[in-house]
Amino acid sequence: MKNHKPTKYRQSKIKKLHFNNSFTKNLITDSTAKTKSLKPFFSFNNAYLYKGDVLNSSSFLKEFCDLIVTSPPYNVGIEYNSNNDVLTYDDYLKFTHKWLLNCYKWSKNSGRLLLNIPLDKNKGGQKSVGADITAIAQKVGWKYHSTIVWNEGNISRRTAWGSFMSASAPYVIAPVELILVLYKECWKKIDGSKISDISKKDFMDWTNGLWTFNGESKKRIGHPAPFPKELPYRVIKLFSYIGDIVFDPFSGSGTTALVAALNKRIGIGLDIDNQYCELAKRRILHELNTFNFQEAKNG
Numbered sequence: 168m169k170n171h172k173p174t175k176y177r178q179s180k181i182k183k184l185h186f187n188n189s190f191t192k193n194l195i196t197d198s199t200a201k202t203k204s205l206k207p208f209f210s211f212n213n214a215y216l217y218k219g220d221v222l223n224s225s226s227f228l229k230e231f232c233d234l235i236v237t238s239p240p241y242n243v244g245i246e247y248n249s250n251n252d253v254l255t256y257d258d259y260l261k262f263t264h265k266w267l268l269n270c271y272k273w274s275k276n277s278g279r280l281l282l283n284i285p286l287d288k289n290k291g292g293q294k295s296v297g298a299d300i301t302a303i304a305q306k307v308g309w310k311y312h313s314t315i316v317w318n319e320g321n322i323s324r325r326t327a328w329g330s331f332m333s334a335s336a337p338y339v340i341a342p343v344e345l346i347l348v349l350y351k352e353c354w355k356k357i358d359g360s361k362i363s364d365i366s367k368k369d370f371m372d373w374t375n376g377l378w379t380f381n382g383e384s385k386k387r388i389g390h391p392a393p394f395p396k397e398l399p400y401r402v403i404k405l406f407s408y409i410g411d412i413v414f415d416p417f418s419g420s421g422t423t424a425l426v427a428a429l430n431k432r433i434g435i436g437l438d439i440d441n442q443y444c445e446l447a448k449r450r451i452l453h454e455l456n457t458f459n460f461q462e463a464k465n466g
């Protein structure tokens with residue numbers, strides 16, 4: 168992950184940005200509402216974690232997200248602590264509809280959703296997961312912008328040949344995942360700080376929708392399905408302004424909230440599992456403290 172310095176002019180503007188630490192009170196909760204929204208599980212600097220269920224529409228009571236970066240469970244039998252990852256395909260699509268609808272409600276009109284999902288599914292019957300989720304998202308109201316293909320160089324999916332060297336029933340498996348680019352009302356961003364901090368090279372490279380970088384190690388992070396920091400990093404730099412609110416409703420080890428806070432955004436993570444929230448808390452504390460120490464050392 169590279170560190171790009173904004174120009175001097177922008178640096179002075181950035182310093183003036185006020186990250187309001189009580190923003191959760193103002194933006195996510197609604198003092199006039201009868202139901203209470205979630206209280207933060209943890210917060211540090213500009214990173215906030217909530218323990219709760221994305222299927223519960225009153226987890227948050229207001230529109231607050233500028234950008235959602237997330238990767239939901241893929242329903243491929245991963246052993247998560249608190250959710251079943253072996254639903255029928257029909258139930259998985261119903262689950263998808265529900266959480267996409269809640270995230271739609273929690274997004275600002277200019278909100279964007281960058282959704283990391285599988286292209287397809289081979290185990291237990293071939294399914295066009297990417298196409299099906301794209302259709303559901305649009306049914307919910309999300310507008311389609313484009314699709315980034317993430318080539319994660321993972322050949323572990325290469326487990327079955329079907330009929331080897333025979334046209335009888337060969338299997339074709341692409342070692343890629345998708346990152347759908349969706350938005351709520353209008354693609355052009357009209358609110359926020361209007362300050363971008365992406366370099367010319369990264370802008371040119373990343374607007375080419377074929378991204379190649381490795382996945383993350385489960386063992387290193389201590390979570391069964393983390394994505395690498397590079398994924399939210401690119402998305403945040405390309406699709407959000409400094410000071411924007413970046414939300415991950417399936418926060419897991421807290422990668423999105425961490426990367427957002429490291430890059431002068433406000434990062435908010437939601438996860439249903441207490442242990443993953445604890446893991447994300449430790450990770451955020453460790454990395455943000457290390458980052459603050461380096462910043463102080465370098466003046």
Ligand SMILES: C[S@@+](CC[C@H](N)C(=O)[O-])C[C@H]1O[C@@H](n2cnc3c(N)ncnc32)[C@H](O)[C@@H]1O
Pocket residue numbers: 219220221222237238239240241247248249250390392393394395416417418419420421422423437438439440443
């Ligand atoms: C694919 S992982 C996300 C990993 C994350 N991107 C990271 O880098 O660590 C999916 C996460 O969704 C969480 N989850 C599953 N069902 C949920 C629900 N209904 N509400 C909130 N979180 C849920 C799981 O606990 C798991 O941590």
